[in-house]
Amino acid sequence: MDIRPILQVALDLLEIDRAVEIAKEAIAGGADWIEAGTPLIKSEGMDAVRELRRTLPGVRIVADMKTVDTGAMEVEMAAKAGADIVALLAISDDSTIQDAIRAARKYGVEIMVDLLSAPDPVKRARELEELGVDYICVHVGIDQQMVGKSTIDLLREVVQVVSIPVAAAGGIDASSGKDAIFYGASIVIVGGNITRSADVTGSARRIREAIDHVEGAGTSRRSLEEEMISIFREVSTPNITDAMHRKGAMRDILPIIPGTKIVGTAITVQTFEGDWAKTVEAIDEAGPGKVIVIYNGSRYVAPWGGLATLSCMQKGVEGVVIDGAVRDVDEIRRLNYPVFASAIAPTAGEPKGMGEINVEIVCGGQVVRPGDYIVGDDCGVVVIPKERAYEIARRAKEVEKNESRLFEEIRRGRTLSEVAKLKKWEKL
Ligand SMILES: O=C([C@H](O)CO)[C@H](O)[C@H](O)COP(=O)(O)O
DSSP: OOSSOEEEEEEOOSOHHHHHHHHHHHHHTTOOEEEEOHHHHHHHTTHHHHHHHHHSTTSEEEEEEEEOSOHHHHHHHHHHHTOSEEEEETTSOHHHHHHHHHHHHHHTOEEEEEOTTOSSHHHHHHHHHHHTOSEEEEEOOHHHHHTTOOHHHHHHHHHHHOOSOEEEESSOOHHHHHHHHHTTOSEEEEOHHHHTSSSHHHHHHHHHHHHHOOTTOSOOOOOHHHHHHHHHHHSOHHHHHHHTTTOOBOSSOEESSTTOOEEEEEEEEEOOTTBOHHHHHHHHHOOTTEEEEEEOOOSSSBSOOHHHHHHHHHTTOOEEEEEEEEOOHHHHHHHTOOEEEEEEOSOBOBOOOOSEESSOEEETTEEEOTTOEEEEETTEEEEEOGGGHHHHHHHHHHHHHHHHHHHHHHHTTOOHHHHTTHHHHSOO
C-alpha cells in the first residue's frame, strides 16, 4: 500500500464518453484510481470498464459492482473487462464474499467491500477482514448524505478494528477528505465534488492537496443547520424546485428589487384586504433569520410599504413575501430591502386587527407553515417544508453542481441537446 493517500474518483455518470473525458481531467488534477461507478455500469454495462481500461492504460480501475449475490461471476466479469479492484456490498452473505475472493485470486484482482447500509458496520468490518477482503469501504450513500449522515463518524470506529486499508466515501470534499485521512483512511473516494464540477482538474487538485497535507484536520465541522443555510444562499430557486421534483414555487410573486435574495424561516401572517395591522405586528415577532410571509389577497390595497420595511430592517428581519400588493416602492428601493410581492399599488388600508400570526396560510398558491424555509431570488419564491429542508438543500446543491458541469460542456462547443443526450434519454 502506498504511503501517500489514494484519491479514487468515482464516475457516477451515465455515459462512457463523458466518463472518460472527466476521468482524464481528474487524473490531470492528481487522481490515482478511477472507479466505474454503479450508475455508469448499470447504464453501459461492462463496456464501461472495458473502455476505461482501454483509454487509461496504467491507471488502476475499480469496478463498483455493488454485488450482493453470485460474487464469483461478477468478479470474473469485471476482471475480464479490465478492472483491478471489484467492489461488493458488505450486506452480502459470507458465501458470496468468500466465492468472490476465490475468483479474485484466480483472476489477479482485489476485493473492496462497501459497508453501505450494513446493520452493524463495525462488527461486519471485522468479519470481512477475517474473510480475507483487501479493502473496506466506509460509505454513506448519496441518498443518506442528503438526510445528513456522515462518513467520518463511522470511519473513526472502523479504523480502530481492522488493519487492512480503509476507504472513505460519501460526499467527500477537500475538508472531509482531509479529515478522512487524518482519522485513518488510506483511500478517499470522491464522486460529485469532482465529477460534477465545471473545473474537474482544479477540483481534483484541491482535494489532492488537502489529503496530502492533513495537519489542522478534524477541527471545523459545521452544524447541519449552518450547512443548510449556507447551501440555500448558494443555490437558486430553480435548483430548489428541480430538487423538489418541480414543486414548491409560489405563483406570481417576484422581487420588488431584482438582485435581492432571501433565505429564512417563515413567520406567517393571514390578513385581509384593506387591513395592515397583523402584517405590522408580525415585525415585532420576527428577527434575524426570519422571513415574514403574508397572505393578503388584494392586488389593489397594499398591507405593506416603506415604514414597515424600515421597521423590518431595524429588527434584522431577512425579508418579506406578500401575496398581495406593496406600496412605497421608491422608498423600498432606497432601503435596498428584499420585498417580494404579487402586485404594486399606491393605496394603503387601515389597521383593523383582523387575521392571525403564525398559522398555516396559503401564499402564492403554496401552503406555508410557521418555520417552513423560504428562499427567494430573481426567479421567484419557493417554500421548503421544514422536515425536509436539509435534504432539499443538499439535493439542490447536487442539481447546481450538475448544471455547472453542463454549462462547461456547452461552453466547450456542444449544443444543449448533445450535452443532455436528449435522444438517448427521451422517455419511451
Ligand atoms: O458509490 C457511490 C454511490 O452509491 C452511487 O453509486 C458513489 O460513488 C460514492 O458515494 C461517491 O460519490 P459521492 O458521494 O458523490 O462523492
